[in-house]
Structure formats: structure tokens, C-alpha cells
Amino acid sequence: MEEKKAVALQETKNKSLKNRKFRELWNRPGYLIRRLHQIHLGLFAEECKDEDVTPVQFGMLSVLASGVEMDQLTLSMSVGVDRVSGADVIKRLERRGLLHRNRSEVDKRARVICITPKGAEFVENVRPKMARAQAKLVAPLTEEELAELERILKKLVEANNDASRAPLGVN
Amino acid sequence: MEEKKAVALQETKNKSLKNRKFRELWNRPGYLIRRLHQIHLGLFAEECKDEDVTPVQFGMLSVLASGVEMDQLTLSMSVGVDRVSGADVIKRLERRGLLHRNRSEVDKRARVICITPKGAEFVENVRPKMARAQAKLVAPLTEEELAELERILKKLVEANNDASRAPLGVN
DNA sequence: TCTTTTTAGGAAGTATGCTACGTTATTTTT
DNA sequence: AAAAATAACGTAGCATACTTCCTAAAAAGA
Numbered sequence: 001m002e003e004k005k006a007v008a009l010q011e012t013k014n015k016s017l018k019n020r021k022f023r024e025l026w027n028r029p030g031y032l033i034r035r036l037h038q039i040h041l042g043l044f045a046e047e048c049k050d051e052d053v054t055p056v057q058f059g060m061l062s063v064l065a066s067g068v069e070m071d072q073l074t075l076s077m078s079v080g081v082d083r084v085s086g087a088d089v090i091k092r093l094e095r096r097g098l099l100h101r102n103r104s105e106v107d108k109r110a111r112v113i114c115i116t117p118k119g120a121e122f123v124e125n126v127r128p129k130m131a132r133a134q135a136k137l138v139a140p141l142t143e144e145e146l147a148e149l150e151r152i153l154k155k156l157v158e159a160n161n162d163a164s165r166a167p168l169g170v171n
Numbered sequence: 172m173e174e175k176k177a178v179a180l181q182e183t184k185n186k187s188l189k190n191r192k193f194r195e196l197w198n199r200p201g202y203l204i205r206r207l208h209q210i211h212l213g214l215f216a217e218e219c220k221d222e223d224v225t226p227v228q229f230g231m232l233s234v235l236a237s238g239v240e241m242d243q244l245t246l247s248m249s250v251g252v253d254r255v256s257g258a259d260v261i262k263r264l265e266r267r268g269l270l271h272r273n274r275s276e277v278d279k280r281a282r283v284i285c286i287t288p289k290g291a292e293f294v295e296n297v298r299p300k301m302a303r304a305q306a307k308l309v310a311p312l313t314e315e316e317l318a319e320l321e322r323i324l325k326k327l328v329e330a331n332n333d334a335s336r337a338p339l340g341v342n
Numbered sequence: 343t344c345t346t347t348t349t350a351g352g353a354a355g356t357a358t359g360c361t362a363c364g365t366t367a368t369t370t371t372t
Numbered sequence: 373a374a375a376a377a378t379a380a381c382g383t384a385g386c387a388t389a390c391t392t393c394c395t396a397a398a399a400a401g402a
Binding site for chain 4: 212225227252255257259260263278280281
């Protein structure tokens with residue numbers, strides 16, 4: 001009983017501690033992550049302004065660039081967006097002639113997505129620009145900090161994967 | 172001349188190293204950050220499903236909750252979104268009666284935003300849920316890892332602030 | 343004072359990223 | 373084989389988050 005009380009008290013303490021800690025926007029991890037996401041979008045857009053492409057669009061194309069074919073859902077999941085968002089992105093990429101959406105012979109519900117030669121060329125063209133955006137994003141860090149950041153981010157994404165609305169590896 | 176050549180060679184090496192490093196989605200910091208951002212949105216939505224509020228909406232309200240008044244631009248910048256996105260969010264919050272948009276007497280262009288009693292109550296109601304979402308997001312980390320993550324994120328956001336499309340402290 | 347520039351906001355357009363609902367096709371269960 | 377569950381996709385709707393172009397007001401400079 002005594003122990004239980006002590007635990008409850010400790011939990012209350014932790015809770016109010018966290019409430020205090022997260023009181024300012026600047027101390028909320030979620031806020032910092034949102035800001036960094038915005039910054040990456042900005043850097044990516046700047047590097048790729050001639051190509052007019054977004055990180056998600058490039059992500060999809062670079063998955064397809066190895067020559068694999070897959071349905072819309074698999075493709076969406078492999079870049080970590082939900083089915084509907086993915087379908088939108090795919091539609092826009094099709095409109096630009098960077099990929100094909102073929103009806104599957106095996107499964108009449110599915111659309112099989114494959115990259116076009118134009119799309120493959122596009123990927124190789126954009127890849128160095130994407131890499132520059134990534135490099136700029138983490139440029140302020142030392143090598144040790146970058147390694148630590150990547151380790152922690154991967155840990156968080158792996159551990160919380162099911163909390164996302166577009167969890168990976170579900171299908 | 173020899174030195175210049177060496178430097179150029181080194182740069183080429185670094186570049187191809189980075190190209191190789193960022194080849195897989197999973198090793199792109201921008202990708203990991205986007206995923207973690209999604210995860211936070213998911214956790215926040217889960218905690219606040221009864222209230223139907225987003226992190227940005229809550230961010231705005233919690234800035235206003237101290238009783239300050241400000242124009243739309245200042246408010247938008249203080250939570251790190253651009254003018255237009257901010258105006259949209261403010262419109263929705265006004266529709267729900269959580270804040271007022273009054274024409275400024277001093278500057279006839281500006282709208283002065285202030286929180287309503289209902290809005291203030293809302294903030295206090297939601298604050299613990301927001302804190303729980305933050306806590307869940309970083310729950311997989313040790314205290315040392317959390318401290319390191321926050322330090323690195325702040326460093327990145329500060330250093331890259333101007334790269335964002337909604338830089339802070341500009342106005 | 344008058345002109346120029348800057349600033350606050352509105353409106354329209356686009357992309358990402360969801361939820362919810364419906365349709366059709368496939369798979370599983372009975 | 374028929375019924376039920378599941379799965380892939382489509383459509384509609386909403387929120388965030390930008391861009392660009394516009395108007396009107398304020399500030400700065402000549």
C-alpha cells in the first residue's frame with residue numbers, strides 16, 4: 001500500500017513536471033519536429049525548384065526507379081503515406097508522364113504502378129538535388145550529432161510506427 | 172593548383188558518399204522527420220479525439236491563453252506557420268467561438284486576435300492531453316536521449332530558421 | 343506634402359495527409 | 373457453392389501549409 005502510494009505520488013510528480021516542461025511551444029518535441037519538417041520542405045523545394053517535385057513525389061519515384069512494379073497501396077505504404085494521399089500523388093505523377101497506372105491482370109481491383117523511362121531519367125536528374133537538401137538540413141551538426149540524431153529518429157519511428165496513420169509494414 | 176585539385180577530389184568523394192548514404196529512404200533525415208511528424212499528429216489526434224483539435228490550433232490558443240492580443244501575422248509567426256495558413260486556422264477557431272477577430276482601431280488593416288473565455292477554458296482542458304501526446308511521442312527514449320534529441324532539434328531549427336517558409340522572429 | 347515602399351489581409355490555386363463512405367473484386371468461412 | 377469478411381480503389385470532405393496575385397492602409401523617403 002505504501003509502495004503504491006509512493007508510485008502514485010511519483011507519477012503525479014512526473015505528470016506535473018511534464019506539464020510544466022511542455023508548457024512553452026519551444027519545449028514541445030512535436031513542435032520542433034513540425035518546424036524541422038517545414039524546414040526540410042523549404043530546402044527541398046529550393047533545391048528542386050526547376051523540377052517542381054516534392055519529397056513524397058521523389059520518394060515514390062525513387063522506390064519505383066529500381067524497376068519494381070507494385071500496386072498503389074504497397075507503393076503508398078513503402079513511402080509512408082496513406083492510401084488516399086498516395087493515390088493523389090500517383091495521379092499527379094501520371095499526369096506528368098513519370099509513371100504508368102496499369103490495371104492488373106491478376107487482381108482486377110488493383111492498379112500496377114511502374115516508372116516510365118522519362119520518370120527514371122527524372123529520378124537520376126533529381127537525386128543529387130535531393131541529397132543536397134538532406135545535406136543542408138543536417139549541415140549544422142557534427143558527424144557524431146548526425147549519427148545520434150539518426151539513431152534516435154529511427155528508434156522513435158520504429159517504436160511508434162503503429163501510432164502513425166500510415167504505418168509501414170502492415171500490408 | 173595541386174591543393175585545389177585535392178579539395179575538388181575530396182568534395183567529389185563527399186558528394187558521392189552522401190548520394191550513396193541518402194539512397195535509401197530510410198537513411199534520409201527528411202524522411203525520418205516527416206514520419207515522426209505524422210506519428211505526432213496521430214498521437215495528438217488520438218489524445219484529443221474528443222476535442223477535435225490539432226497541434227497548430229492548440230499552439231495558437233495556448234499562445235493567446237496568457238491573455239495577450241496580437242494581429243494574425245504575429246500570431247501565425249509565433250507558432251511557426253505562414254500568414255495564409257495561420258489565417259485559415261484562425262478562421263476555424265473563430266467559427267468555434269474560441270477566439271475573436273476584432274478590427275484594430277490603431278491599424279485599420281489589422282485584425283486583433285484575442286481568446287474568448289470559452290477558448291481559455293478549452294486550453295486548460297486540452298493542455299494535459301497535449302502533454303500526454305508529447306510524452307508518448309518520446310516515451311521510447313531514455314532521459315539522456317530525450318535531452319540530446321531536444322538539443323539537436325533546437326540547434327537545427329535555429330540554424331535553419333531562415334530556410335523555412337515561415338521563419339520565426341522576422342516580424 | 344507627395345510619392346514610393348512596405349505591410350496586413352483576402353482570394354484563388356495546389357500539394358500533402360488524413361477520415362468516412364461506397365463499389366467492386368478477391369478471399370475466407372461455413 | 374453461398375455467405376461473410378477482407379482488400380483495392382474511388383469520391384467527397386476537411387485541415388495544414390504553401391504560392392501568387394490583389395487591395396488597402398501605413399510608414400518611409402524625397
